[in-house]
Amino acid sequence: MSDASLILLAPDDDVAVARVALAPGAALDAGLTTLDAIPAGHKVALRDIAAGQPVHKYGQVIGVATAPIRVGEHVHVHVHNVGMANSAAEHTVGHAYRTTVPVDTPASFEGYVRADGRVGTRNFIGVIASVNCSATVCRHIVQAAQAEVAAFPNVDGIVAITHGSGCGMAGNGEGLELLQRTLRGYADHPNFAGVLIVGLGCEVNQVTPLVQMLGTRTPGLFASLTIQEEGGTREAIAAGLTMLRDMLPIANQAQRSTVPASHLTVGLQCGGSDGYSGISANPALGAAVDLLVRHGGTAVLSETPEIYGAEHLLTARAATPAVAGALMDRLAWWEHYTSTLGADMNNNPSPGNKAGGVTTILEKSLGAVAKGGSSGLMAVYEYAQPVQAHGLVFMDTPGYDPVSATGQVAGGANLICFTTGRGSTYGCKPVPSLKLATNSTLFRHMELDMDYDCGGIVDGRLSIAQAGQALFQLMLATASGNHTKSELNGLGDNEFVPWQLGAVM
Structure with missing residues (x-):
């Protein structure tokens, strides 16, 4: 099939994709006439498809005809002529695996090499909430510190990492483990030069066990606090701001270097x-x-x-x-x-x-x-x-x-x-x-x-x-x-x- 208005993805496909919007009655070079308006990006039938028969695109089954489909017809759920088919493709494990051939001269980029050898593409400081109850304090600490960042051109910014969980959950099991794994991944991320973790104090996801899971950072680029221990919201914001002020000049020392x-x-x-x-x-x-x-x-x-x-x-x-x-x-x-x-x-x-x-x-x-x-x-x-x-x-x-x-x-x-x-x-x-x-x-x-x-x-x-x-x-x-x-x-x-x-x- 050859037609500038259609995209055929595999030779035996039952449908083609409209490259541009097609009006009803459009005569196409493929020898078919559109029966419906076919919006750009939508599918048109290349042949008659009986009800119950599979519909192919990409050389694969994408659904089943729920009604007879005529050549030139719009094929889509909106016109109720195609629906879900069972996912039953045959698995031939590993038959398409090919060993990657490396290039002779690897490309490079300019990144931030951290103390553990990992490389960041940005140089942020993160303020991470252990629980939703400390989210507002995290945001206020970041807001208070924004005026300070301009003096440190190598720091891309300070970002609050807040969420809606951390308490009202089981003290062990999959839910807590997944949350801690996610927070740990962010706290250890190479795009964060420094991290401050903020908790409330009484939450299920306690700050101390979370901190104990983290990797070692450069001295001065990690801190933690809890609102209750600091004496309340305003005290915690003030303490957090002081900690960020200490981090900023250290984080600003980071320089990009060429890495593979x-x-x-x-x-x-x-x-x-x-x-x-x-x-x-x-x-x-x-x-x-x-x-x-x-x-x-x-x-x-x-x-x-x-x-x-x-x-x-x-x-x-x-x-x-x-x-x-x-x-x-x-x-x-x-x-x-x-x-x-x-x-x-x-x-x-x-x-x-x-x-x-x-x-x-x-x-x-x-x-x-x-x-x-x-x-x-x-x-x-x-x-x-x-x-x-x-x-x-x-x-x-x-x-x-x-x-x-x-x-x-x-x-x-x-x-x-x-x-x-x-x-x-x-x-x-x-x-x-x-x-x-x-x-x-x-x-x-x-x-x-x-x-x-x-x-x-x-x-x-x-x-x-x-x-x-x-x-x-x-x-x-x-x-x-x-x-x-x-x-x-x-x-x-x-x-x-x-x-x-x-x-x-």
Whole structure:
């Protein structure tokens, strides 16, 4: 098939994607006439599909016809002719695994080398709440210290890391363990030169045990306090401000130096997906990931509910059967978890995804997995666990972007790459977040929020390989200090959202 108005992703697909909006009755070069209006990014039937038959896109099953579909018809949930199919793809573990061939001369970036050898891409000070009860004090400490930061040009800022948990929970078990792991990951993060931990004093998530779990920092760059011990709110704010004043000149001594790209760990996110996500931005990011891996770096694919139905593409690339088994164990956990809540794994796509042309979770997942490129899957981590392997890894997280990215950052990601077709404005202090637009219309409409336009892939101006190379260079420049649009807009102070498990009591 050849038609400038359509994008065919695999030779035997039953549908093609509209490159531009198509009116009813449009005669296309492919020899078909549209029966409906087909919005840009949505699917049109290339052949008749009987009710009950599978519908193919990407060369994979994305759903089943719930009514007879005629050639030229709009294929989408909005017209009630396609629905969810069982996720039953065959797993051939490891058959697509290929050993990564490293480059002869690894790329580099300018980063902050910390005392433990890890590398930061930013130089923040963090004020971290152990419990929601200390969140306001944390924010007031940061607000009081803002006037001081300007005198220290090597400090990128001071950020309050606050949340809605830390008490009203069991004193042991999965919920507390997960929260502590997440807070520990942020408190130890290389993008924080210094950290102040603030508690109330009587919470379940006590400050002392939390502090005992942390790694050693440079003297003068760690402190903690509790509001009750300080004598109250105002006293705690004053004490916290004094501690930050002591930290600032020490943190300001940090200097960027040239380090290999192997010190870059990139969290991969997609949010506000549309029908172009799996065609442009996600494959382009996947091409950049393959380059990053060849240069010794690490990419963290996540959002477990949004790989559902495409997991066979990852197990096929697993380095070992144990890695594939770990991934399937996490999916089994999610199937059980959602069933106990009276839900199922097909609670996606969101209304915005559907408006953009994504019909089922199978279709969304097949596009989302493309962010991981073609590199071998080297390891699987639970939420917020420290990522230690190099190459492409998977971290089990919810699909909700702020929760997912919080886990990735806690695991050590020092850069986030976030693809969007509808227009996410996500920011992520203390880690820079690059926003990759799936289409040029979005990029032009929200140019002050988007960092890169992948729309050239949609209209044929740009190959996936070219976009991947450009994105890899953008990653290195951003890691070296170039500001992202979300940083320029001041976003990222409210996006710390730990995954909350267990009963609230």
